[in-house]
Amino acid sequence: MKRIIYREWRIPPARYWGLLGILASVVVIGALAFAYMEHEGHWVTGMSNSVVWGTPHVFAVFLIISASGALNIASIGTVFRKPLYKPLGRLSGLLSAALLMGGLLVLVLDLGRPERLVVAMTTYNFRSIFAWNIFLYSGFMAIVIAYLWSMADRHGEPYNRPIGILATFWRLALTTGTGAIFGFLVARQAYDAAILAPMFVVMSFAYGLAIFMLVMMFTFTEEGRPIGERILCRLKNLLGIFILGVFYFTLVYHLTKLYGAKNHDLVGWLLLDGGIYTFMFWVGWVLVGGLMPLGIIYHPVLSKDRTWIAAACGLVIVGGLASMYVIIIGSQAYPMQMFPGHTVLASGFFDGVQGEASRYSPTIPEVLLGLGGVAIALLITSVGVRVLQFLPESLADDVLPVDEEKIVEQGPAGAKA
């Protein structure tokens, strides 16, 4: 094992500025979309009094839980003492903070009164999970910055593990809190399930890792830094396990719902005749986000090909956005069950007349605002790796520390070697 050297990302300036220009353009377009929606009001969006959280929330929640998941690699290295992952801890922390920033910006800019953010930061109702989350998010940002310092500065080294442990627990609380925003809403049938909180934790593992792997592969390949088979194989297998975890929770979520007879209609609608939401569930969430990447990851040939691994990561991200769309929008579109045993024949407020779901079509500004959040996360990451030493020079097999398992197999002598 050699000493790990971290170095700034030194791709050619033209390429770097070109990349930055593209990302900045998307950010500016997102900002213009926000300005348009803020000026005109939410009537220019597809959101309504029935579907009150739209596409910006899909992006925001996806980015926020991915931020938590992106910190996985740092946690595994520090908290679980896996030296193999340690060299990637810095990138993991940076990406985590950047994704959180992107997600929070989208969330804040989608408020009806975004200029009252100061009210949200100074006036709290501590019964609200939303208010707790403000602390969880801001605390997470502070902890990740301290974590990065402990990884990068020699003086911070002694604090690295304690901060790492705190960061791990904090991010689990953060994702649980985000899941609980939905999981404890008794009003809506699809949400009234505490399992959403742990499901969001597992989803965060998968989506965060997929984004991390793509960013890692892109930054390393662009500059010609080597990535060894060992680390890639480990990350790929980890992604496979996380995808299986998402499947497990998805299955349990639906089985839990089916166990209550009152929810049969909901599950039937979602899985069989929910239109776009059924499509998003089977094609987006299950096929694109689960079965296809699993097929690649466990394929004897494709799993060796880096392009295919990157494709698997991309599919997980697309599937993740689809799953958020189903969870956030589908659950709102399904009519609220206010009168069990009755059919609504007419209503002046679209109370699911004849069981009909609420309408929602995302508008372009909503999508652009969401993409702006993604772009800002990538912009922060790009600038970060360019100006500071976040990326190790090499992830080649012979540079990385020995696997834990080998240390055990070879005994103390092997460990010394």
Add this chain to the structure above:
Amino acid sequence: MKDHHEPTDPTDAGPADSGRRAFMGVAAGITAAVVAPGVVLHSVTAAPRSEAVTSDVRWGLLIDTAKCVDGCSACVDACDRENGLNLQNKPASASQEHWDDQKAVWIRKVQLQDNQTGRVTNLPLMCQHCEHPPCVDVCPTGASFKRADGIVMVDRHTCIGCRYCMMACPYKARSFIHKAVEDQLTRVPRGKGCVESCNLCVHRRDFGEDSTACVDACREAGHEAIVFGDLKDPESSIRKHLAEMASRQIREDLSLNTGVRYSGI
């Protein structure tokens, strides 16, 4: 040391001073004569507002669905007029369908059919003014609040427009103001980007009136399907009705102890 605020001896005052004092006295008298009745009148009118709301009362509604007539929208129309909801204008570029999904609605008529018996019921549905309102629990800034007299409403100065209360309301009773409102009523201020819902005509409460716009309209239409009153007062009309007829809450399973009760569903 001489106190600078020591009053001067009145005997020192010269003729000029006494003239000025006389003028001041007349001016003060005229001013008092002109302004005082206004002050008194104002203070008398505003008296109810100066008193803190107490939990000695709990306002509520009882809706007798047997009397709620199919096709009648008197309560909805009256609510719209009373609270300025009729002043909302559809943007020229918005489709009617889109606008119907987005405009604020505080009270709506719902028609139900019993799946077993086929019996059809009509009822008005609005904020249920829960004793334990989920919207208040989830509001991050505390903008969604419950008054001591049981009225659940939104403080539009601290509402940040996050719409979490709308996600949490089991009655879909809240509306988000999707666009700027040009014309509005001073008694019901309305701001783009905030959430609002039925407030049991709180302005009437604060001026001591004893009904709501929907109740009045229903009575005028000859149906008397809605009764308003103090749920804590055993002598109130609403309590007497509740004692006489079977009633229920919508989504009783949530144990929210709603202030709005229904009979006949």
